[in-house]
Amino acid sequence: MRIIKSEEISNAVKNLIIHSSINLPEDTHNGLKAAFEREISEQGKTVLSKILLNAEIAKNESKPLCQDTGLAVFFVEIGKEVSVEGKNLTEAINEGTRLGYSEGYLRKSTCDPISRKNVGDNTPAIIHYEFNDGEKIKIMYAAKGGGSENMSALKMMRPSDGKEGIIDFAVETMRSAGPNPCPPNIVGIGIGGNFERSAILAKKSLFRKLNEPNVDTELAEMEKIIFEKINNIGTGPMGFGGICTVLGVHITKEPCHIASMPVALNVECHSHRHSEIIL
């Protein structure tokens, strides 16, 4: 059994968080550059060029890309041959979150849902665990902003709604979201599982790299159709009008109940901050 100290995990998490807040990942950067080339609206092009300039400033001045440095979301894969010494894994990740958001001068955005009192250290992190063989721990992190998260939706659809129903749901959700989630966006869609599982699948879809094709050809086709339809809405960068409303559509599916067809859509903004580490 391989042993990892919990401090090592907290430290890695802290570094992931600080790094992600100021460095736009390569896939996002390329996606935005491609959008800049494609965009036909003058206003849209200006917005995209400013977003790219913002990324440059953020990197050069070690300043957060966006003031909403998000809730800390993690997908963690744990090998069966590894064990954590010291704090348990959840505590270790939360400790890393605490350190990352304070030492990185990032905004603390968690609060009590009713009183709205700020927790003060951006915990608790949202953590999803998966288990596999091997002796490693893989930690995938995303800073998830509230503006885009708020435009997300979940629908328990009828099986008879079929693929068309799913496509319509995705397009209509993005039509009503309009300028609010800071387009151009990335859309993660989870189909199947059950109520909560579909939402997790939608979130997980956002972790797929932007240029990486879907291995499932049927889903890849649906992604293409949804991508075109949303870009035909006309929302454009920041909603000022244009043809680049989404940079990518990512779908994941899993078996569901014979009576259901849960579909969740998670909206992500152009400030698509994610990174991972294997320990």
Add this chain to the structure above:
Amino acid sequence: MSPIKITTPLDDEIILKLKTGDEVLISGTIYTARDAAHSRLVKLIEENKPLPFELKGQIIYYVGPTPEKPGEVIGSAGPTTSYRMDKYAPLLLEHGLKGMIGKGKRSAEVKESIKKHKAVYFGAIGGAGALISKTITSSKVIAYEDLLSEAVRKLTVVDFPAIVVNDVYGGDLYEEGREKYKNKYSK
């Protein structure tokens, strides 16, 4: 068209010149407030108590910046989504507020209020907080420090970039822009 330079406080003469789609560069003093601060400001107005700053002719910027590092004026400071302030905005406009900076759609009531009280809603680029922070030359918390990043700040800005979304004539850039580029992706 090159951007229009405007300076706060805003008066009707400036407001009437601004049209949906105009790019502007704002200079002068502006104030920050998000949901929690708005709810307190509105409560003060309802109770006939003085506000922490004079509303007349002013602009409120919907922002909750990241904490500034030592030596920095302000952290990253881009706009937050405006619809959360829709409930409070009409009362502030009635009491003299002339401009709002944020991102995203406004309600029908807010748009009506903008027309009625001669005001303007500006859109800034969401997610460009590092870029925007470079136009902020001073920042001071003047109220509600307990709200942390949501406290009310008095900012001095120089050529803060924004675009007129809702003007006094009922224009709406989000609707007009979408109409113009509808079905233009696939030819």
